[in-house]
Amino acid sequence: MAIRDYESKDGKMIFAGMNVEDIANEFGTPCYVTDEARLRENYRNVYKAFSKYMETEVHYACKANTNLAILRILQQEGAGIDAVSIGEVLTCLKAGFSPDKIMYTGVFVSTEELKQVAETGVLINLDSEYEMERLAQIKPGAPVSFRITPEVGSGHGEKVITGNKGAKFGIPRDRVVETYLRAQDLGLNPIGIHAHIGSGGQRVEPFIEEAEVLAELINQIEEAGISLQFVDIGGGIGVPYKPNEEEMDLGEMASEVTDVFEQNTNVRKIILEPGRYIICDATVLLTRCTDVKDAGIKKYIGVDAGFNTLIRPAMYDSYHYIQNGSRFGKACTAKYDIAGPICESGDYLGHERVLPEPAEGDVIVVYNAGAYGFSMSSNYNSRPLCAEVLVNDGKAELIREKEKIEEQWRHQIIPERLQ
Numbered sequence: 001m002a003i004r005d006y007e008s009k010d011g012k013m014i015f016a017g018m019n020v021e022d023i024a025n026e027f028g029t030p031c032y033v034t035d036e037a038r039l040r041e042n043y044r045n046v047y048k049a050f051s052k053y054m055e056t057e058v059h060y061a062c063k064a065n066t067n068l069a070i071l072r073i074l075q076q077e078g079a080g081i082d083a084v085s086i087g088e089v090l091t092c093l094k095a096g097f098s099p100d101k102i103m104y105t106g107v108f109v110s111t112e113e114l115k116q117v118a119e120t121g122v123l124i125n126l127d128s129e130y131e132m133e134r135l136a137q138i139k140p141g142a143p144v145s146f147r148i149t150p151e152v153g154s155g156h157g158e159k160v161i162t163g164n165k166g167a168k169f170g171i172p173r174d175r176v177v178e179t180y181l182r183a184q185d186l187g188l189n190p191i192g193i194h195a196h197i198g199s200g201g202q203r204v205e206p207f208i209e210e211a212e213v214l215a216e217l218i219n220q221i222e223e224a225g226i227s228l229q230f231v232d233i234g235g236g237i238g239v240p241y242k243p244n245e246e247e248m249d250l251g252e253m254a255s256e257v258t259d260v261f262e263q264n265t266n267v268r269k270i271i272l273e274p275g276r277y278i279i280c281d282a283t284v285l286l287t288r289c290t291d292v293k294d295a296g297i298k299k300y301i302g303v304d305a306g307f308n309t310l311i312r313p314a315m316y317d318s319y320h321y322i323q324n325g326s327r328f329g330k331a332c333t334a335k336y337d338i339a340g341p342i343c344e345s346g347d348y349l350g351h352e353r354v355l356p357e358p359a360e361g362d363v364i365v366v367y368n369a370g371a372y373g374f375s376m377s378s379n380y381n382s383r384p385l386c387a388e389v390l391v392n393d394g395k396a397e398l399i400r401e402k403e404k405i406e407e408q409w410r411h412q413i414i415p416e417r418l419q
């Protein structure tokens, strides 16, 4: 099995040394549960793979999950941060990252946000020429890098490919050199170059193509008189979500990508921005079976997590492997759709999964739920945001309380005249 597998003890799933039923009993469901050891291991895997060849910084793309405890663990590991909003920048500062460990990459950034980000002192990775002109006014002399459009795209679906020609992201390839020169004229200090081709790609080739485009641009920029200190290849390293899916060879990616820069350029420092790879398989979503329904042509396992809790299946048609943690390893006897409590037919976690016959209260485990899981959850149907739990060394700790229903009213106002 190429996705992460778990032990079974007395028919119960063991996650990071704990029975998933005990976690569900203590913290309630739905809840996201993260294995701290696995999180650290994933970070170290990427760092080790690349630092073997080049000076390396791994910037965790925190939009995958911005829980302060998770950020703190990565800060302890020595990670940097890829932040895409002022909210993420401030959250990472709060978690203990110093500004020089954070790089901000926005798209269609408002002047107000640009000013706020500039004030924090983090490195700004510019996405457009107009953003550059405004930053030159706001913060003369600021060090910057540019996100360029590599015209190479990769990802698990249409909606998450970002590097293709015509994408809304980055400086168009044929305008890159003149943009660097213009930045210098405006008094900015261009020190790096960045691209991000998309999310969840499972092949090495697009990353090599991306590296070749970046290498060519680095050399053109250098010929124009500007030498760069780093190249940032973005994130997008995919992980297997299906049992039989192969893992991408990180060692091969590291060796081939760094080779492109070492052979062809003078840049000796590489930055990567993995989000998914670092947190995805460190976390599962625990949800309870609330009902079992035979709809004639289909059977349903009703659960207490819907697309308000995990939107990826509904939004991207993403596949998440699902098991019954209360009957783990038991004979699978029928095919079920696993669906949540949201009043829409698109609310499901999985289709046609062969599972043991469940009963109300069973803990259903959704695998690979760490990336773009909690961070994309919502209050739809006025359901509170769920709890997050961290497991370390067989002990579980709460890292986010389940929201209270009243908290959903706290910013709402009934005008006086309606009272």
Ligand SMILES: *Cc1c(COP(=O)(O)O)cnc(C)c1O
Pocket: 061, 063, 064, 082, 084, 105, 196, 198, 199, 200, 234, 235, 236, 237, 273, 274, 275, 276, 277, 371
């Ligand atoms: C989302 C994003 C990433 C991370 O993508 P993953 O697929 O989670 O690795 C990296 N860099 C930028 C600029 C992003 O927007």
